[in-house]
Amino acid sequence: MQLTININGKPITREVEPRQLLVHFIRDTAGLTGTHWGCDTSNCGACVVLMDGRPLKSCTALAAMCEGHEIQTVESLESSGRLDPVQQGFHETHALHCGFCTPGMLMIARALLNENPNPTEQEIRTAISGQICRCTGYKNIVAAIRWAAEHEAATKQEV
Amino acid sequence: MQTPAPVEYERAASLEDAISSLQGRGPGARIIAGGHSLIPMMKLRLATPELLIDINDLAELSYIREQGDEIRIGALTRHVELLQSDLLAERLPVFRDAEELIADPPVRNRGTIGGSLCQADAAEDLSAVCSALKATVVIRGPEGQRVVGLDEFYVGPFMTAVGEAEILTEVRIPLRPGAGSAHEKVERRAGDFAIAAVAAAVWIDGGTIVDAGIGLSALGPTTMRATHAEELLRASSPSEELFAQAGTMASEDCSPLADSRGPVDYKRHLAGVLTKRALRRASARALKQET
Ligand SMILES: Cc1cc2nc3c(=O)[nH]c(=O)nc-3n(C[C@H](O)[C@H](O)[C@H](O)COP(=O)(O)OP(=O)(O)OC[C@H]3O[C@@H](n4cnc5c(N)ncnc54)[C@H](O)[C@@H]3O)c2cc1C
Ligand code: FES
Ligand code: FES
Numbered sequence: 001m002q003l004t005i006n007i008n009g010k011p012i013t014r015e016v017e018p019r020q021l022l023v024h025f026i027r028d029t030a031g032l033t034g035t036h037w038g039c040d041t042s043n044c045g046a047c048v049v050l051m052d053g054r055p056l057k058s059c060t061a062l063a064a065m066c067e068g069h070e071i072q073t074v075e076s077l078e079s080s081g082r083l084d085p086v087q088q089g090f091h092e093t094h095a096l097h098c099g100f101c102t103p104g105m106l107m108i109a110r111a112l113l114n115e116n117p118n119p120t121e122q123e124i125r126t127a128i129s130g131q132i133c134r135c136t137g138y139k140n141i142v143a144a145i146r147w148a149a150e151h152e153a154a155t156k157q158e159v
Numbered sequence: 160m161q162t163p164a165p166v167e168y169e170r171a172a173s174l175e176d177a178i179s180s181l182q183g184r185g186p187g188a189r190i191i192a193g194g195h196s197l198i199p200m201m202k203l204r205l206a207t208p209e210l211l212i213d214i215n216d217l218a219e220l221s222y223i224r225e226q227g228d229e230i231r232i233g234a235l236t237r238h239v240e241l242l243q244s245d246l247l248a249e250r251l252p253v254f255r256d257a258e259e260l261i262a263d264p265p266v267r268n269r270g271t272i273g274g275s276l277c278q279a280d281a282a283e284d285l286s287a288v289c290s291a292l293k294a295t296v297v298i299r300g301p302e303g304q305r306v307v308g309l310d311e312f313y314v315g316p317f318m319t320a321v322g323e324a325e326i327l328t329e330v331r332i333p334l335r336p337g338a339g340s341a342h343e344k345v346e347r348r349a350g351d352f353a354i355a356a357v358a359a360a361v362w363i364d365g366g367t368i369v370d371a372g373i374g375l376s377a378l379g380p381t382t383m384r385a386t387h388a389e390e391l392l393r394a395s396s397p398s399e400e401l402f403a404q405a406g407t408m409a410s411e412d413c414s415p416l417a418d419s420r421g422p423v424d425y426k427r428h429l430a431g432v433l434t435k436r437a438l439r440r441a442s443a444r445a446l447k448q449e450t
Contacts, residue, residue, distance in 0.1 A: 001168065018168035018211070021198075040161050042199050043350070048265055054239075055265040060198050064168045065191070065213055108264070129349040130263025 005066050007032065008076040018064045022056075023047045025063035026073060034074040036103050038132075045131035048104035049073050055111050057130075074103040077110065085148040085155070086110050095144035097135035105131050109145045118149055161202035167210045171217060174299060174326065180212050182301050182324040190214055190326060192235060192274035195266050220273070220328060223247060230332045234273025241285075242267060251292060251332060252444060253340035253358055257284045260342075263350035273327045276312070279319045279381065282352040286313070286382035287374030288342060291358040294332045300325035313381045335370075337363040339445025343433040344376070347420060353377045354420045355429035357385075357409070359437035361392065363445040368392045373405070373437070377420070378413035378430050385409035385434060397442040406435035 004013040007030055014029045023037050026049065038046030040059055047058040050072040077084035086109040089095070096102045105128060112119055112127040119127070124145045125138070133141060171177035181188050187209030191197055200206035214220065220235035223244050230250060232241070241247060242258035261267060261284050275285040276296065289296075290309045298305050301324050312320050321327055344356035356376035362369050371392035373385035388405035395401050410431030417423050443449035 017165065019163040019166050019201075021162070021202075024162075040202070042195065042266065045263070045265065054268045056268060057265050060195055060266075061269070062163075062168065062191075062194065062198065062211075065194065065215060127264060130265050 001064065003063060003067055005030075005063065005071055006069070007071045008073060009070075016063055018062065020063045021059055022049070022061040022063045022066055022071070023058040025066075026058060026071070029063075032073050032075050034103050036100055038100065043132070044101070045104040045108070045128075046101050048107050048131070050107055050111055053111065053114065055108050072107070072110075074106055077106060084110065085152045086113065086145065088151065089144035089147035090141075092147050093140050093143040095136055095140040101131060101133040101136075105133070105141055109148060112145065113149055113152060117153065119145070121146070163198070163201035164204060164207045166201070166208055168213065169210060170213045170215075174217060174220070174328065177212050177214055177217070177326060178299065178301055178324060180210070181326070184210050186323055188212060190277075192271040193237065193269035194274075195262075195270040196274060196278040196280065214326070225250070225334070228334045230334060232272055232330045232332070234271060234327045234329060236272050238262065238267035238270045238272075238275075239264070241272065250334060251338075251340055253288050253291065253342045253360065253441070256342035257288050257344070257356075257358065260344050260346065261285070266350070272330055276330070277319055277321055277327055279313055279317050280352075281316060281379060281381050281383075282377040283382070284342070284344065284353065284356055284358075284376050287356060287358040287376040289330060289332070290374035290382055290384055291360045291372035292332045292340065293360075293372050294330050296327055297329040297331065298322075298325050299328045304328070306331070309382075310384070316380045335362050337369070337445055339363065339441040339443065341437045341440035341444065343437040343440075345429055345433065352420070355415065355426050355433060357430065357433040357437045359434065359441045361397070361438065361441045361445050363397065363442065366396055368395055368397055368442075371438075373409060373434060375409065375413055375430060375434075378415045378426060380414070380416075383413060385412055385430075387412055388434065392438070397438075397446070399439070402435045402438040402442070405438055406431035406433075409434040 036046040038044040042060045189208035191211045220233040222233040247254040340360040342358045358374040360372040375383045388408040415426035
């Protein structure tokens with residue numbers, strides 16, 4: 001079937017099988033390999049992207065179900081060489097080791113801060129409760145998201 | 160790599176449209192809602208539908224409202240909406256209790272109440288919640304709609320009363336005075352299905368329990384009601400001893416299976432403890448001692 005999905009604000013049209021999973025449309029068909037593909041069983045959160053602003057496990061959606069919706073991947077965060085505050089926060093607080101879980105963590109963090117610009121530690125922990133990190137430990141990841149929240153607030157005040 | 164078997168895909172533009180597509184195609188056609196039970200099963204080839212009918216565009220199936228002496232919930236209402244609903248938190252707090260521990264946030268953004276009930280997995284939480292609350296469901300087919308009580312809804316593991324060309328459209332929960340409800344769950348880790356979970360509802364009038372509902376998750380081949388314990392509670396006064404006795408009965412009456420989440424005796428133990436705790440909280444809520 002012919003399918004058009006808006007990814008990071010750009011319509012991408014391809015001929016695909018209806019059984020294709022969104023994660024494969026993003027990585028293989030659209031060539032955006034920033035989104036990671038981990039457990040393949042809906043359990044790890046590495047594949048999380050945003051659909052209409054809400055986190056979605058892209059291994060658990062058919063690409064066909066996403067036509068007409070806005071998908072955002074990790075590639076959408078940086079713009080003209082400027083990192084998104086959540087990316088900067090991960091850098092500042094050393095919130096990644098191997099980086100496998102990072103794209104999903106970043107997208108979850110972005111969605112959280114869009115909805116709740118000043119989350120408590122507990123709210124951050126709830127938001128990332130479906131994201132598994134095998135190496136960093138969650139402490140620095142929570143700190144990174146707090147860092148982003150604080151710096152985003154500061155930037156907004158400057159403007 | 161897990162990939163579903165080849166399948167055709169169609170988006171329903173209306174409920175009638177979805178029903179006629181189902182009718183035209185027989186048993187190979189399947190509704191897809193959130194897809195968070197069906198897609199994992201298709202990836203494992205445990206489900207191999209020929210045609211998927213996507214109902215996600217049917218916004219008219221997504222609502223939570225109070226109507227007369229009922230709460231009505233549209234089949235496409237997602238977990239996140241059940242979790243965030245202040246109406247439900249006030250009238251039927253068991254929903255927020257359960258939703259806080261169902262899966263994880265991204266899954267809750269997609270999974271629906273209709274899909275949860277129709278999946279009819281014994282480990283699933285909302286079936287026990289709706290059973291305890293003595294809900295009914297509305298099922299629409301080519302011949303019109305019928306209303307079915309949850310006791311007749313589950314006909315076996317992963318099997319429901321929803322027929323081939325039928326769609327579950329609504330869940331109806333009766334509102335009665337003196338109600339209190341609560342959900343208790345033990346899970347291995349955040350986001351997992353229950354090792355065991357219990358939903359309880361009580362209706363108290365003048366210090367006496369006039370009716371009770373207890374729904375058990377992951378404690379039998381399908382969602383179960385602890386009917387003996389419910390009988391014991393009826394016409395009694397709420398007390399710790401009574402709740403403990405009800406717990407013992409639920410623990411004896413359930414029929415859990417040993418699996419990777421735990422052995423039978425542990426699950427029976429949990430059935431007793433969780434029944435007692437859920438009744439304690441439900442009753443405190445009914446008596447306005449706790450919110
Ligand atoms: C990682 C993970 C963890 C989870 N943890 C939990 C948990 O802790 N507790 C829990 O309760 N659940 C849990 N779930 C299940 C989750 O809640 C599912 O979303 C839910 O069971 C199914 O809802 P759905 O809308 O995704 O259904 P779908 O997958 O779309 O459908 C499921 C079945 O119901 C049928 N169906 C769907 N809607 C209708 C309808 N309106 N009429 C007729 N048939 C219909 C479909 O044909 C299919 O057979 C988990 C899922 C995942 C992936
Ligand atoms: S790859 Fe999607 S949740 Fe793990
Ligand atoms: S940084 Fe390696 S899995 Fe999280």
